[in-house]
Amino acid sequence: MLTVVLPTYNEADNIELMLPQLLALNQDTTELHVCVVDDNSPDGTGKLADAWAARDHRVQVVHRAGKLGLGTAYIAGFRHALANGAAGVLTMDCDFSHHPRYIPAMIAKLGEADLVIGSRYVKGGGVRFPLQRKLLSATANNMARVALGVRAHDCTAGFRLYRAEVLRDIPLDQIFSNGYSFLTEMIWLVQRAGWRIAEVPIFFEDRLHGRSKISSREIFKAMYTVARLSARRILSMSLFQS
Ligand SMILES: Nc1nc2c(ncn2[C@@H]2O[C@H](COP(=O)(O)OP(=O)(O)O)[C@@H](O)[C@H]2O)c(=O)[nH]1
Numbered sequence: 249m250l251t252v253v254l255p256t257y258n259e260a261d262n263i264e265l266m267l268p269q270l271l272a273l274n275q276d277t278t279e280l281h282v283c284v285v286d287d288n289s290p291d292g293t294g295k296l297a298d299a300w301a302a303r304d305h306r307v308q309v310v311h312r313a314g315k316l317g318l319g320t321a322y323i324a325g326f327r328h329a330l331a332n333g334a335a336g337v338l339t340m341d342c343d344f345s346h347h348p349r350y351i352p353a354m355i356a357k358l359g360e361a362d363l364v365i366g367s368r369y370v371k372g373g374g375v376r377f378p379l380q381r382k383l384l385s386a387t388a389n390n391m392a393r394v395a396l397g398v399r400a401h402d403c404t405a406g407f408r409l410y411r412a413e414v415l416r417d418i419p420l421d422q423i424f425s426n427g428y429s430f431l432t433e434m435i436w437l438v439q440r441a442g443w444r445i446a447e448v449p450i451f452f453e454d455r456l457h458g459r460s461k462i463s464s465r466e467i468f469k470a471m472y473t474v475a476r477l478s479a480r481r482i483l484s485m486s487l488f489q490s
């Protein structure tokens with residue numbers, strides 16, 4: 249079984265379109281489930297997800313009391329998926345920036361990797377974003393690649409498919425980042441643990457409905473995360489040499 253973890257905060261219009269598309273992705277080899285992790289969205293996204301769950305056993309909803317951040321939403325979804333026996337866990341935004349049409353190619357690629365990234369920055373991939381967001385994304389990526397030595401071309405992407413073994417191996421409760429920079433911290437830990445990372449090209453569209461939840465506070469925290477992890481990296485390299 250493969251579980252799609254779908255964190256949501258005010259995605260009412262998008263979720264009604266996203267769930268049927270995910271459930272229609274019939275896999276011959278594996279059943280696809282969806283775990284919505286909703287942070288008590290004021291627009292009622294959680295209630296819409298509950299209505300889907302009541303109709304289809306493949307949909308489950310984890311409700312949290314308030315907006316607790318993207319990173320901890322992923323972790324809540326991972327724990328739910330692992331407890332329910334998922335062999336693979338896919339994460340994606342619920343806004344069609346990450347289009348479900350790429351999921352079959354990501355599943356196919358898991359045959360030769362432990363983490364597959366739906367990547368904007370490999371040949372065949374791309375972005376349609378306002379210039380400011382394009383620059384922000386490119387800068388965040390380059391910082392992580394240079395300062396942390398992450399080899400993937402898209403290390404801030406939230407479109408990922410993990411083998412369950414990877415999620416069991418990484419100490420999720422020790423991850424410091426609770427927001428967007430969780431993604432950078434996680435890929436760094438996965439690479440350091442020696443798991444194989446592969447990328448599948450995707451074209452990333454700007455979101456369909458609603459507004460982005462990224463804030464300048466999250467951007468600042470992302471820079472802090474890269475600085476903190478690169479200090480850890482340098483420290484462990486010098487310990488290793490001595
Ligand atoms: N549960 C939960 N979901 C969140 C939170 N912040 C963002 N999301 C969801 O995570 C996904 C990514 O957020 P989005 O606003 O699209 O970020 P962007 O793509 O970087 O602009 C979307 O599905 C959001 O609804 C949060 O604090 N809690």
Ligand SMILES: [Mg+2]
Nearest residue numbers: 341343345455
């Ligand atoms: Mg988005």
